Amino acid sequence: MSETRTLVVKIPCWNIAVAGTSLDGAAVSLNNGRVAEATPTATSFGVVPGLNLRKAQSLCPSLSVIENNMIQSAQRFDQIVLALGDITPRIEVLDPGFCSFMTRGPSGYFGGDERLVEKVISILKNAFADLKLSKGLRPHIGVADDLFGASLAAYFTESRLSKIIDVGETLQFVKSLPTSVLFSGVGSFSFDSGLINTFLRLGLHSLGDIGSLQASDVLGRFGISGELIHRFINGLGNFPITTRSVPPGLEKKIEFEPPLERVEDVVRAAKSLGHQLSSDFSREGLTCLQVSIEIETEHGEKSFRYWRHEHQFIAANVGERVRWQLQNWLQSDSTLTGGIILLRIRPEEIVPHTGKQLRFWGGQTDEDFRASQAFEKVQKILGQNEVTLVAEGSGRQLTEFGIRVSFTQEALLSSERSKGFFDGLCTPWPGRLPSPSPAVVFSTPKPLEVFDVGGKPVQVSGRGNMTGQPATLVGMGVKARSIANWAGPWPVEEYWWDLSKHYRQARFQFVLEDGSAHLCVVERSRWWLQATYS
Template identity: 35%
Template sequence: MTTYTRRVSIWCPDWPVTTARVEAGRGADDPVAVVTANRVVACSQRAREQGVRRGLRRREAQGRCPELVVLGRDEAAEARVFEPVVAALEAIAPGVEITRPGLAAIGVRGPTRYFGGETGVLRALSRGVADIPALQGADVLIGIADGAFAAEQAARRGMVIEPGESSAFLENLPIETLAPAGTSPLVDLLIRLGVRTLGAFAALPARDVLARFGPDGAWAHRQALGTDDHPVSGRRPPVEFTVTLDLEPPVDRVDTVAFSARGVAEQFVTDLAAHGLACTCLELQALSENGEETVRRWRHAGVLGVSDVLDRARWQLEGWLSGTNRPSGGVIRVVLVPIEVVPTGTHQQALWGGQGDEDERAARALARVQTLLGHGSVLAPVLEGGRDPGQRTRLVPWGDEPLPLRSPEQPWPGQLPAPAPSVLLDPPRPAQLLDAARRPVVITERGAMPSPPALFGTGRDLAAVTSWAGPWPVDERWWSPDDARRVVRCQVVDVHGRAYLVTGTMPASGSGEPPRWQVDAVYD
């Protein structure tokens, strides 16, 4: 029988909110939202009670909660403010493993011997974090379980899971637990297949899961079973993959060290890739000229790219050089040590097809912009399945795996025929579509148009319609009153030769009212 490592995890919910509140001097009871690229990436509990959610645009969030305090995200500050928490963990046990600022873990085996059991470890941790100023008024949850995944879920619920009970603890959790951000194609597929809990997923034969869902599905299956303490094929890499940066003269600025570390970060990732490997957990060591040292382990949910390595180096150095226990001298050495690696599999395609120096330069430039402005500052389009042009594209942060949430290969009855419009309007613009008598164009219950369009416009000035096509009615999710949508689409060309995709939202059945028309897209 395999024995899995007992871990204690500490989780600070809404850590970007806690950090932004501390930096801005806001009270713990204020409704706060942290935004990046004009979208909410984290919000406080009071803001959630007012309807604010991650992913909302800033204006929509403020519309739901007029008293909302909107603050920008500062990832360097998140690492700096989290440093005292890490120091408290290090006082309990060495080898703290940081997933990200706000979530960290340590092994339990050593501390339990010193503190007389897991209860003693919990009490020591509680005392260690009780006096940290940044955590005053903030939630801090601690959990213990077998394995990294189960320990994180236990921490999110503030629970201690008895040895050997992690599988039973996980089985009733929703399948969305595998991807809290809600952007996993695997989780979306499992939900559509009727797999709602981790227990239902774990009950599937491992061989069939691997055959149907591939390595990612097999890894998620082991997580659901509570038997995956390490990533797939995790192993200690050979020492030749360790890279070192020596700085002469010593450097005491975080941005200068990060700029100098780009070369070794690229070497770190490239050397592993040349052997068919990618890093999922690294150890970053920094040494000052007077002998002080900081050592942290950073784990990534996926694989660490160059920008990911640099971000973690910046976070750690920001917390070290700006914290209360900052070194007395400048940094003279930075060491990157891969702790766990996985096979890379197929290589990611170049940005615009093919391989070349142009792609590499573009990748470096985009990574630099993303590092300066935040994870969601550089977006790339992903083609998805859908009926409307707006549904067929989705923007994802550059560097994330561009997997569609809805398969483009599925049949989509009512899909708009080719050619696709060249410009999508976000948001769509209200429009007028009138017949020859200057009355709004009406669509019957059977999708017929008694009077064809003669005039069209988005303002006071209307242009004559020279040609048109449609209407194409779409009746979506008619079985769900809350999500049902009845629209009709038309293509119109005005006297100036401009072509538009016009959508009309159908009124309630039997009301006799005309549709509410809007312009969704423009053909070039």
């Protein structure tokens, strides 16, 4: 049996089920305003991961929407992991709803992969019942010769709960799949959508087409990202794992005196250790893919867990995993009798750092990296959601062009993983105001009156027909001013399926006699000043 043969447990719609929503109806969970999971009913309407909320609601007006609660999802999933601990203690958690373990020992003990899968399914069903999760929740289990193949098998279980790829058949299975499967990521693996589109434009329509290329040609043409995909397809895994033991000093631990009682205090300490690990790895030219985290109380109670990240662990990742592990432990075990006195983080799987090719223009610079470190330090003081950045939003309203997100969310949105997940799935917004955007957008629109040359109020019908030519504008705290030039109307109607949100308006751009330019709208026979151009 393969030394790397792996079983993957993937629970679709985990966050929806944890929120207590039925999986029989049309429901989605959101992450940063976009669909992260969709029930089968929602999928039948065309709602798929990556769509923005408005597009999803237009496709399925009866859609139930759940915001992802990562803490709650991680806490509930920890109960699943504890139950699976009866099979093997070495379970790697990649994300809430997704975990894996090597099958070499467990498969031999239970009498083969089929018996092992049956045992896993039985444990999962009992755990679902104990947690009172939706009866429609169905785990997907994949078994293959490596993690990449097992992840793909879990995604292609079809009508069954499991898919077992025979020993030695994983390469054939992987190479038979279309290249498009890489768009939404494969388990914890995620890839640049631009690179995937390049593969398709070059006629590489299956993973086998990519895998058949010479490794040196792939590296020369597509760089490290292309080489990584090529290695996964050919069963070579990530870049060769460092066989030597973890270098002295890379294992980090901190002892607390007096013992810590608050989760946030332990998380701050974990991030500090994470920064030390990142610095040490940079100095050694390494990247960490797996860590073990051990937490101990003053009375000897311990929590130990393996965590995997398919790109690399950074300080924020380490702090997040410690938070999940500690909160899960505190919630599941009410017998803890003391504060935390020890936190130990040990790198378990390290690979050579392949570096990062910087762009000639744009991309992340050293200044960006230093700024991100400063933001993280401020977050430690003020709190996770107190440091925000402006991210590009989606929608037709000016207030939706830019949205405020926490620094960690913005880092996620700008990562290669998010690009690979969302690019190509987001459609344009017909009717959106074209560039250039106004310099000043008023949080509360200002009332106006617009008159034609005869002094009559200008109105716009539901079909976009005007009662007269705009000539004079009254409002903005000044006397009437003449309109030198104007453009419009541009009708906009949204949320026709939701009476509480439905609106219909017509936009105009006015240039006044003093040279100032403004964006105005007429809605329900009333004029409003929305924004001003500089």
